Amino acid sequence: MTITAPHTSTDIAVHATNLSKIYGAGTTRVEALRGVEVSFARGKFTAIMGPSGSGKSTLMHCLAGLDDASGGSIYIGGTDISKLNDDALTKMRREKVGFVFQSFNLVPTLTAEANILLPLALAGKKHDAAWLETIVATLGLKDRLTHKPHELSGGQQQRVAVARALLTRPEVVFGDEPTGNLDSRTGAEVLSLLRSSTREMGQTIIMVTHDAIAASYADTVLLMKDGELVGQLEDPTVESVTQALSGLGV
Numbered sequence: 001m002t003i004t005a006p007h008t009s010t011d012i013a014v015h016a017t018n019l020s021k022i023y024g025a026g027t028t029r030v031e032a033l034r035g036v037e038v039s040f041a042r043g044k045f046t047a048i049m050g051p052s053g054s055g056k057s058t059l060m061h062c063l064a065g066l067d068d069a070s071g072g073s074i075y076i077g078g079t080d081i082s083k084l085n086d087d088a089l090t091k092m093r094r095e096k097v098g099f100v101f102q103s104f105n106l107v108p109t110l111t112a113e114a115n116i117l118l119p120l121a122l123a124g125k126k127h128d129a130a131w132l133e134t135i136v137a138t139l140g141l142k143d144r145l146t147h148k149p150h151e152l153s154g155g156q157q158q159r160v161a162v163a164r165a166l167l168t169r170p171e172v173v174f175g176d177e178p179t180g181n182l183d184s185r186t187g188a189e190v191l192s193l194l195r196s197s198t199r200e201m202g203q204t205i206i207m208v209t210h211d212a213i214a215a216s217y218a219d220t221v222l223l224m225k226d227g228e229l230v231g232q233l234e235d236p237t238v239e240s241v242t243q244a245l246s247g248l249g250v
C-alpha cells in the first residue's frame with residue numbers, strides 16, 4: 001500500500017486566497033484580479049502567462065508586496081503579508097523575497113560583488129561566505145566580481161542580479177520577464193541557471209513571461225485571462241504552451 005503524505009503548509013512557499021485588485025473608479029474602474037486563488041509549491045519554478053492586460057504583473061506585484069491588493073490574503077512562508085505595516089513589509093521583502101527584473105537593476109557605481117551583497121548590507125546583515133561562493137561558482141561569476149555593471153555583458157549582469165536574488169535564501173524569487181533584454185542564447189543560459197536553482201538549491205521561483213520558450217523551463221505554467229487563473233500546464237513544452245496560449249487568443 002502506498003501512503004501519500006498529506007500536503008502541509010511547509011510545502012507551499014506562497015499562497016493567495018480570494019485575491020482582488022481594482023484600479024480606478026467609475027468609468028475608469030478596472031478589475032485587474034478577480035478572486036484569484038493560488039498556491040506556489042516550495043522549490044518549484046512557476047511561470048505565469050496570459051494575454052496582455054490579463055493581470056500577470058498585477059498578480060506578481062501583489063504577491064511580492066510591491067502593490068496593495070484590494071481584497072483577499074497573501075501568505076509568504078506562512079506570514080499574511082496583507083496584515084504587515086510598511087516597515088514590516090519592507091523587512092519581509094528584503095529578507096524573504098528576491099527579484100530579477102527585465103532591466104537588471106544593478107547599481108552602476110558598485111562592483112558585481114557589492115551589488116550581490118547590497119540587500120544584506122542594507123539590512124545590516126552579514127552574508128554567509130560559503131553560500132556566496134557556491135552561488136558565484138554556480139553562476140560562473142568568479143572572475144567577474146570586481147567588475148562594474150558596464151564592464152559586463154547583459155547575460156553577466158543578469159547573472160549578478162540572479163546571484164543577488166539568491167544570496168538571502170529567500171522564500172521566493174520573482175522574475176519579471178527576466179530574459180526579456182537578452183539574446184536567445186544568453187536568455188537560455190539564465191533560464192537554465194534559474195531552473196537549476198530550483199533543482200539544486202530548492203529555490204522557489206515565480207516568473208511572469210510572454211515567451212513560450214522561457215515558460216518551457218518552468219515546472220508549471222499558470223494561465224491568466226481577464227484577471228482570473230484559467231488553466232495550468234505541468235512540465236510544459238514550447239508546443240504545449242504555444243497551443244494553450246492560442247486557446248486564450250494570444
Ligand SMILES: Nc1ncnc2c1ncn2[C@@H]1O[C@H](COP(=O)(O)OP(=O)(O)OP(=O)(O)O)[C@@H](O)[C@H]1O
Nearest residue numbers: 023024030032050051052053054055056057058059
Ligand atoms: N496602475 C494602473 N492603473 C490603472 N489600471 C491599471 C494599472 N496597472 C494595470 N492596470 C490595468 O489592469 C489590467 C491588468 O494589467 P497588468 O499589467 O497586470 O496585465 P499584464 O497581464 O501584466 O499585461 P502585459 O502582458 O501587457 O504586461 C489591465 O487592464 C491594465 O490596463
